[in-house]
Structures are given as C-alpha cells and as structure tokens.
Amino acid sequence: MAKTTKTVEEMSIWEDAHQMLRKAERDGIETAWDRLEQQTPHCKFGESGVCCRICTMGPCRISKKAPLGVCGADADVIVARNFGRFLAGGAAGHSDHGRDCIEAFHAVAHGKTKDYHIQDSKKMLRIAEELGIATENRELLDVAKDLADKFFDSFGSKHEEVCFINRVPEKQQENWKNLGIMPRGVDREITEMMHRTHMGCDNDASNTMLQAARMCLGDGWAGSMIATEVSDILFGTPSPRKAQVNLGVLKKDQVNILVHGHNPIVSEKILEAVNEQELIDLAKTKGAKGINLAGLCCTGNELMMRQGIPMAGNHLMTELAIITGAVEIIVVDYQCIMPSLVQVGNCYHTKMITTADKAKFTGAEHVKFEMHNGMEQARKVVRMAIERYGMRNQDRVEIPGEPVDIMTGFSNEALLDALGGSLTPLIDAIKAGKIRGVVGIVGCNNPKYKHDYCNVNLTRELIKKDILVIVTGCVTTAAGKAGLLVPESIEQAGPGLREICGSLGIPPVIHMGSCVDNARILQLAALLANEIGVAISDLPLAASSPEWYSEKAATIGTYAVASGIYTHLGHPPNITGSPIVTNLALSGLDDLVGACFGIEPDPFKAAELINERIKAKRKGLGLEE
Ligand code: SF4
Ligand code: MSK
DSSP: OOOOOSOHHHHBSOHHHHHHHHHHHHHTOOOHHHHHHHHOSOOHHHHHTOEEOSSTTOOEEOOSSOOSOTTOOOHHHHHHHHHHHHHHHHHHHHHHHHHHHHHHHHHHHTTOOSSOOOSOHHHHHHHHHHTTOOOTTOOHHHHHHHHHHHHHHTTSSOSSOOGGGGGSOHHHHHHHHHHTOOOOOHHHHHHHHHHHTSTTSOOOHHHHHHHHHHHHHHIIIIIIHHHHHHHHHHHOOOOOEEEEESGGGSOTTSEEEEEESSOHHHHHHHHHHHTOHHHHHHHHHTTOSOEEEEEEHHHHHHHHHHHOOOEEEOGGGHHHHHHTSOOSEEEEOSSSOOTHHHHHHHTTTOEEEEOOTTSOOTTSEEOOOOTTTHHHHHHHHHHHHHHHHTTOOGGGOOOOSOOEEEEEOOOHHHHHHHTTSSSHHHHHHHHTTSSOEEEEEOOOOOTTSOBTHHHHHHHHHHHHTTEEEEEETTHHHHHHHTTOSSGGGGGGSOHHHHHHHHHHTOOSEEEEESSTTHHHHHHHHHHHHHHHTSOGGGSSEEEEETTOOSHHHHHHHHHHHHTTOEEEESSOOTTTTOHHHHHIIIIIHHHHHSOOEEEOSOHHHHHHHHHHHHHHHHHHTTOOO
C-alpha cells in the first residue's frame, strides 16, 4: 500500500483533519489522499476527454497520429458526447433523489404511510396555487394528491415545459425557446442525452452541448427544485437556528451515529428514533451516556438546516470521521459515499448500513427503508448502533478539537423574513453598492486540492469585497469551520456588507442547504430578476465550485450558466481535448445564454475574476461598480 508523500498540512487546512490523518498513519489506514497518489499521473486521454468507449469498434483515443475514431468521430464529437453523459449522471442523481421525495409525498397524500407527514401545509398550498391546483374548500390530502401528480408529470414524456418554469424571468424563457433549450420532462431530457450520444446520432458538438444545457435546466428548475420543495413540505421549511461543525461534535461517552448521503427521508427518521426515550434508556444500559447523531455531506446539511443537528464533516472528512474510532454506525442512502468507508469501518468497529436498493455497498449491511416502514427501520438501525457500542475500543478513540458554532437555516422564506418580508432591502443594498453582488459557492472537496483551502479563501475574499456569499453542499462545512457562518464574522466583511448584515443580525455567508438546494439559489436569482424587471443574466450574481469533483457539481454549474449565472470552477471538466466544447464553455455560451464558465485554481485570483464579472454586471445595470 503506497502512502501519500504529502504532509498532513499539505493535505488539509484543518487541525481536526491533521490529527486524524496522523492517526490514520499510525493505525495503518489508507485514505483518498493515498489512493490519489497511486492513481497519479492520470491518463491524459481521459483527462482531456478524448477517449471514447461508446462502441466496440473502439475504444478509440484521439491523438495527432490518430485524429479520428474508427467511426470517424473527431475530438470535438467525442468530448461533447463524453461530457453530455457526464452531466446526465449528475442530472439523474439529483432528479432521482427528487423522484424519491415525490414518492414519499405521494404515499402521504394517499394515506399509505403513517411515518411521514405534511409538516408545512402552508407552503404546500402556496405551491399548489402557484401550479394552478385548486385549493379552496378542499381537503389537504386531496390537494396533496394533485400536487404529487403534477410533480410526477414534470419527469416523464412531457411536450410542454417542467412545472416551475413560470418562476423563470420571461426574457430568459424567450431566450431558451429561441435556442431550443426549454426543458421538458426531466427524464426525457436525460434519456435524449443518452440517445444523442449513442454511436451515430448527434455528431455536432455544439448541438450536443445545447441538449446538455436543456437537460441541466431540467435538473435545476425541476428535479432539484422539486426535491427541495417537497422536502420542505414533508420535513419543514428551514428557519435560522444554531448548530455546530467539525469532528469535535462526536462524543466519547455516547453512541455515535453518522448519517451520510443526500435525502432527508432516511435521516429524519433516524433523528426521531435517537430521541425516543426507550432507545436512550437502552443505550444507558450498555454504559453510554446517550445517543449522539451527527451528519456528513448533504444529508448532514439537510438535518442541520431543518433541525440544527451537528455536522461532523464534508466529503474529505468522511473517512477521517470513522478514524476517530468513535462511530458505531454510519447510515447512508446515496451519492458521494466513498466505498472505502466500508474498509475503513472494518479497521474499527464501525458498520455501514445501506438503506436504498439503488445504493448497496459490498461489506455493508442493508436495512431497506420504505415509505411504510421508515420508523421501524430507523429504530432497528439505532438498536444496532447501541449494540455495537460495547464493541468500541475506547483506547483507540481520539476525537479532535472543539466544535465550532454556526448559524444555518436560510431558506428563501427565512431570508425574506430576515429582510422584513420583501426583497426591497436587499435590492436597495445592491443598488447602493453596500452589497455589490451575490455569489453562491457550492460543491465538494477533491484531494487534488489542499482540503478546503480554496473553499474558505474564496469565501473570505468575496465578503471582503462586499459580496454576499451563499453556501450549500460541502462548502458549508468549510465556511462553518472557518467561523464564517456566524453573525460575528461580519468583522471580516467589507464595510457595506458589514453594515447590512449587522443590521439584520445575519452572517455575511448564508447557509442555504444541500446540493439539491442550489435550486433555492436559482429561485432567489429569479425573484430578484423579476422584482427588478431584468433577466437573471443581467444581475451582479455568480456561482463557484472551487474544489468540485462530482458529476452533479458539473450539472449544477451547467444549469447555473444556462440560467444566466457566470460560474467559476477550480479546474475544468474533462473537455480540454475539444476546442469547440472548451470555447463554448469559456466564452461562446456568454453570447447564447448571457453567462459562461471561468476556470481558476487559485482562490485569490478567482475572487478577482468573479469581482470583475460583478463589476461588469453592475455597470450594465447603470450602478456604480
Ligand atoms: Fe471509436 Fe466511434 Fe466507437 Fe467511439 S463511437 S469507440 S470513436 S468507433
Ligand atoms: S455532498 S456533490 S461532495 S457538495 Fe452533496 Fe458534497 Fe459535492 Fe457530494
């Protein structure tokens, strides 16, 4: 087993990570950093996107010596097809998560579950009315049945647009119609992307990329947006609350359960179970002082946003959380769960529990969660964790650091409340240049970067420039650990942002949720554009994913750009082998949809890039830069 040659300080900016990486070394555990070194250097054909495995006349690799595949496809076609399929993976991930949410909602509406309920009926009725469903003098569950059907409709073979398209500013809708990228059914767009990229179909790179934009818009304005809205209806719309982050949230004298993945359907039931007195008493009979639940990645974000449950760590902290030796069980659903967690768990007493048939892991135990048995299964999992507490070797336990306080829970509804019920104070602050722009920093970790270095430094640089930052996904934990998610961090902001956030009592960095909750940022952008009477692409907005790794992150970036939001990425996707696709991403899209991608690995230079964009947009609106 080859270990990385990097020092722990080169691997991560965090002390809790350093401590666990040193423990990994002592305990003989391999981590993602070690495996990255084993995989380096990466295949250049794969990196630039010019390796095609779409048919068995190949695989074909494009080079100067062999510029065409066996079928005659060139680098542009191959890159476009590969990237289209890459984005399809991301769109499918978010959207299938959204479908699972609708299935839960459908089961509630039809009385097929006692375990899930409508928690925010006000929001449900508001959305039903928005989507043209009659609500007056009707039973709540009847409205819910129609709304679930309406949501399901957005997934299939629709001829017309997905259901939330009316949220998009008209100017933008016109633009999408003219370009032929108005998203129809979510599944339809994903299927069409797979079809187009079959051998012998869409052999025009730009045309393939337009379909990519349409498919990603379907994810943003339907798959993800529906996931967010239904989760709010079923589990409550988030409101500001306190929580804590880092590995210090684990407890040496309690049963520790980690929830990891994305969908709140499983984690919300686990939360209910850990609060049941009977199970707490059972834990005490085994010598534990109680049961401690903490989150990882986006499931952690969902629980933190709605319930204030602490967050143990982001993507690159997931192996390190187990290395504390203090985790009895890690319960997962899907997405971003490293298969290595099973092996790391085997080096301690940590068991992985899978819950979804679509995401089983060899070596894990499967406890299938369904709508009718969520609570029963959650109790079963918590009992298993309690039983495993006795297997813990306390001599091998090391929990680093003290947790850091954060403020979370900024749904758009909560943000509007903080603003006194209307967007006017935010728009006035933007016009006056006190808030010069708004940037969503989202996404992942990637061991190719020093863990969270870019996420934290970009956030700091932007707030210094009076730019309000919204975080979601794994950037949340980074910003939280850096002390940026508390109102006191206004001290690190520029004078204008400090004044506005100070008067509202909110941090200059606002946590808006998980990966699918980037749809909240889309909706906020649309609300601002509609209020001012411009397109989203006219606003001083940007997005960034400095340390991204996943297909989903690329899909989010693409729907942001296609929606008119300039998007910075720390590194390019595997497209650099195609001049057409690269030029389209870096500039061509600007002419088509009013936004494009920018690539910059250095967070300080990236802040400048983004700032220049914000200046240009402010100027375009006749505002001071
Ligand atoms: Fe090669 Fe063309 Fe087949 Fe791709 S589709 S593997 S380029 S022959
Ligand atoms: S979990 S997609 S590592 S943000 Fe949503 Fe984190 Fe990126 Fe997964």
